[in-house]
Amino acid sequence: QVQLVESGGGVVQPGRSLRLSCAASGFTFSLFGMHWVRQAPGKGLEWVAVTSYDESNKYYIDSVKGRFTISRDNSKNRLYLQMNSLRPEDTAVYYCAKEHYESSITYYMDVWGQGTTVTVSS
Amino acid sequence: NFMLTQPHSVSESPGKTVTISCTRSSGSIASYYVQWYQQRPGSSPTTVIYEDNQRPSGVPYRFSGSIDSSSNSASLTISGLQTEDEADYYCQSYDTSNPHVVFGGGTKLTVL
Numbered sequence: 357q358v359q360l361v362e363s364g365g366g367v368v369q370p371g372r373s374l375r376l377s378c379a380a381s382g383f384t385f386s387l388f389g390m391h392w393v394r395q396a397p398g399k400g401l402e403w404v405a406v407t408s409y410d411e412s413n414k415y416y417i418d419s420v421k422g423r424f425t426i427s428r429d430n431s432k433n434r435l436y437l438q439m440n441s442l443r444p445e446d447t448a449v450y451y452c453a454k455e456h457y458e459s460s461i462t463y464y465m466d467v468w469g470q471g472t473t474v475t476v477s478s
Numbered sequence: 479n480f481m482l483t484q485p486h487s488v489s490e491s492p493g494k495t496v497t498i499s500c501t502r503s504s505g506s507i508a509s510y511y512v513q514w515y516q517q518r519p520g521s522s523p524t525t526v527i528y529e530d531n532q533r534p535s536g537v538p539y540r541f542s543g544s545i546d547s548s549s550n551s552a553s554l555t556i557s558g559l560q561t562e563d564e565a566d567y568y569c570q571s572y573d574t575s576n577p578h579v580v581f582g583g584g585t586k587l588t589v590l
Contacts, residue, residue, distance in 0.1 A: 393581075400584040401568050403578065406577075406579070464511065465525075466525055469522065471522060
């Protein structure tokens with residue numbers, strides 16, 4: 357079955373960096389776009405970034421542009437989120453999510469991981 | 479950038495029908511598909527409606543979606559409410575001119 361497993365979360369001081377990873381299985385990872393979505397404690401969902409299946413298109417929410425980088429390694433079936441210059445407001449559970457359709461970004465996320473928690477605090 | 483506005487909470491009795499609205503602030507609701515996600519406490523979101531009115535396999539027929547261009551809004555309707563429907567529901571859409579995704583603020587459904 358389709359499965360996404362995030363890892364790499366933790367407690368980090370403001371201004372530091374963290375890299376999240378998402379391991380995919382049960383589908384042909386290299387054919388699908390992938391998203392990162394976050395949820396601050398007690399708050400709603402907030403989309404962070406998306407990459408197309410081949411990394412030719414990448415889009416970000418304005419608040420993370422220039423600080424976060426989404427990437428993927430199709431040979432390892434892994435999605436990444438490099439987070440630099442972290443701020444307290446980046447504290448959240450970070451989910452990776454899979455695009456529904458092959459080879460295109462349609463912004464419908466059909467499968468989500470269980471999430472990894474990032475806490476930015478001094 | 480646009481916003482999607484949902485009621486903060488709704489409540490209804492088991493067996494009844496409830497409708498959750500999602501109003502788009504700018505841009506036509508009909509031009510960009512709307513998805514609806516259910517999130518139970520402590521769990522990841524799952525899709526209950528995609529592309530305005532499509533149900534993923536495994537989602538009961540009790541869940542339905544629609545859009546209304548006159549009010550520039552989308553709606554999620556749940557009929558025959560069950561206690562297991564108690565959850566947070568999020569609408570989601572996007573923009574392609576400045577590519578990004580927006581979620582509504584979420585609606586807490588209480589089935590009492």
